[in-house]
Amino acid sequence: MIITRPTSVEAALEELADENSLAVGGGTSIGLMVKNRLIEPERLVSLNGIAALHGIEERGEGGFRLGAMTTLHELIHSPIVTASLPSLAFAAARVGNPRVRSVASIGGAIIHGDPRQDLPPVLLSLDAIAHVVGPRGGREIPLAEFFLGFMESAAEEDELVTQVTVPLRTGQRATYTRFTPGSEDDYPTVGVAVAGNLDNEGVITGAKIALGGVDATAILAHEAAEMLVGQRPSEGLFAEAAAVAAAAANPSDDQRGSEEYKRAMVAVWTRRSLARCLAL
Amino acid sequence: MMQLEIMLNGEPLSAEIASDALLVDVLRLNGFTGTKEGCGVGVCGVCTVLVNDLPVASCITLAALVEGSQIWTVEGLTAKDENLLNAFVEKEGMQCGICTPGQVVSCYALGLENPKANEEEIREYMSGNLCRCTGYVTITESVRQYLASK
Ligand SMILES: Cc1cc2nc3c(=O)[nH]c(=O)nc-3n(C[C@H](O)[C@H](O)[C@H](O)COP(=O)(O)OP(=O)(O)OC[C@H]3O[C@@H](n4cnc5c(N)ncnc54)[C@H](O)[C@@H]3O)c2cc1C
Ligand code: FES
Ligand code: FES
Numbered sequence: 001m002i003i004t005r006p007t008s009v010e011a012a013l014e015e016l017a018d019e020n021s022l023a024v025g026g027g028t029s030i031g032l033m034v035k036n037r038l039i040e041p042e043r044l045v046s047l048n049g050i051a052a053l054h055g056i057e058e059r060g061e062g063g064f065r066l067g068a069m070t071t072l073h074e075l076i077h078s079p080i081v082t083a084s085l086p087s088l089a090f091a092a093a094r095v096g097n098p099r100v101r102s103v104a105s106i107g108g109a110i111i112h113g114d115p116r117q118d119l120p121p122v123l124l125s126l127d128a129i130a131h132v133v134g135p136r137g138g139r140e141i142p143l144a145e146f147f148l149g150f151m152e153s154a155a156e157e158d159e160l161v162t163q164v165t166v167p168l169r170t171g172q173r174a175t176y177t178r179f180t181p182g183s184e185d186d187y188p189t190v191g192v193a194v195a196g197n198l199d200n201e202g203v204i205t206g207a208k209i210a211l212g213g214v215d216a217t218a219i220l221a222h223e224a225a226e227m228l229v230g231q232r233p234s235e236g237l238f239a240e241a242a243a244v245a246a247a248a249a250n251p252s253d254d255q256r257g258s259e260e261y262k263r264a265m266v267a268v269w270t271r272r273s274l275a276r277c278l279a280l
Numbered sequence: 281m282m283q284l285e286i287m288l289n290g291e292p293l294s295a296e297i298a299s300d301a302l303l304v305d306v307l308r309l310n311g312f313t314g315t316k317e318g319c320g321v322g323v324c325g326v327c328t329v330l331v332n333d334l335p336v337a338s339c340i341t342l343a344a345l346v347e348g349s350q351i352w353t354v355e356g357l358t359a360k361d362e363n364l365l366n367a368f369v370e371k372e373g374m375q376c377g378i379c380t381p382g383q384v385v386s387c388y389a390l391g392l393e394n395p396k397a398n399e400e401e402i403r404e405y406m407s408g409n410l411c412r413c414t415g416y417v418t419i420t421e422s423v424r425q426y427l428a429s430k
Contacts, residue, residue, distance in 0.1 A: 031302075031341055034342065035300075035302060035340060044344075097325065097409075098334075099322065100337070103334070
């Protein structure tokens with residue numbers, strides 16, 4: 001194995017054109033997989049030296065730009081993210097432990113594709129867009145179309161995520177709740193991200209509910225979210241929507257709970273999250 | 281094999297390493313055995329070192345990825361700041377000592393990141409460093425004493 005450190009996106013793409021090459025962001029997943037011989041790439045292409053992949057920017061009407069190599073630590077400490085994207089800052093601060101957050105990147109977090117991860121549901125709820133470039137050019141992929149299956153995304157192996165953008169939604173409220181019955185440092189059994197707006201009369205004008213840990217990928221509970229639109233917030237409404245969200249979940253049995261338990265927990269934590277996020 | 285150049289505890293280190301060598305092994309083979317491998321999967325915190333002032337798990341860090349970085353281990357940090365070890369000695373922040381190098385490095389890292397951390401923030405930050413002996417009370421007290429010395 002060799003490790004290279006290109007300093008431009010173009011140079012990195014040239015190296016990734018070789019099918020035995022693999023990009024490395026923060027390396028928290030790759031390090032473990034190489035160590036345990038789950039993967040044996042011939043070449044690891046470190047993205048850390050590519051300045052264009054770093055940086056957090058607020059672009060007015062253009063929303064927010066998060067370079068793919070932005071670390072979770074940078075998200076947590078960014079005044080822009082804490083002020084304008086608080087559910088993302090909150091989720092980033094709860095990933096694993098400080099050692100993971102020091103280096104793990106937002107690009108790696110969306111490509112890794114483990115359904116229990118914390119950032120994917122939050123980014124789904126915020127209508128984030130992945131910007132991908134490769135030998136066939138560049139594409140913008142809404143995250144709603146990005147997660148295709150377990151550890152499988154819409155970005156090909158010879159492509160790079162260059163940035164994640166989040167549209168500006170004035171007045172949006174957003175929360176993330178992670179339910180970790182074992183230990184706080186564990187992956188969540190269920191993660192619930194909610195985002196939405198209320199008008200001056202207190203009517204919900206838009207809502208997104210995204211769930212982590214309860215399907216092969218993070219998912220949007222479309223039907224549950226749509227039930228909320230045009231309604232005034234109430235405990236009854238939130239309970240009904242939460243039941244619909246639970247029906248949309250497709251969890252599997254593992255050490256974090258049985259299928260039935262996880263589905264029940266989706267209902268509980270979605271109801272509570274809706275109340276936290278959207279109550280008057 | 282490849283050549284790795286880093287700054288280790290403030291001194292240049294040049295070492296010939298396998299390209300898939302882990303940072304924890306490179307440190308130990310070069311005599312810095314304060315850093316230890318426990319769980320080996322990034323969870324327990326025993327292998328914590330600082331890379332460019334941030335804590336990382338050296339057990340899952342490919343050494344080649346930290347080329348050119350400033351690395352500090354428990355040996356260097358305790359030599360640099362005597363309040364660090366004193367806090368753990370005076371508050372008895374250890375029993376068997378297995379987790380201690382990682383606790384000490386994480387304590388230092390918290391001092392860099394949030395020197396005014398309150399009790400809850402200390403507990404939250406240090407929760408990534410597991411200890412099977414102390415029950416964490418004396419470790420938390422050690423961290424509090426260290427932060428107060430800053
Ligand atoms: C101990 C431990 C605990 C963890 N706990 C949690 C947790 O509680 N919650 C959680 O959400 N996650 C957790 N994780 C997983 C962590 O979130 C992911 O490992 C991390 O976000 C991946 O980011 P990275 O930059 O380190 O990715 P890497 O390991 O560098 O890469 C991961 C994948 O993404 C690809 N990749 C990386 N960057 C790019 C890019 N810009 N373009 C294209 N491909 C790219 C790589 O080729 C690889 O396939 C944990 C990991 C560890 C080791
Ligand atoms: S040995 Fe590295 S975290 Fe446990
Ligand atoms: S002192 Fe024994 S594990 Fe912490």
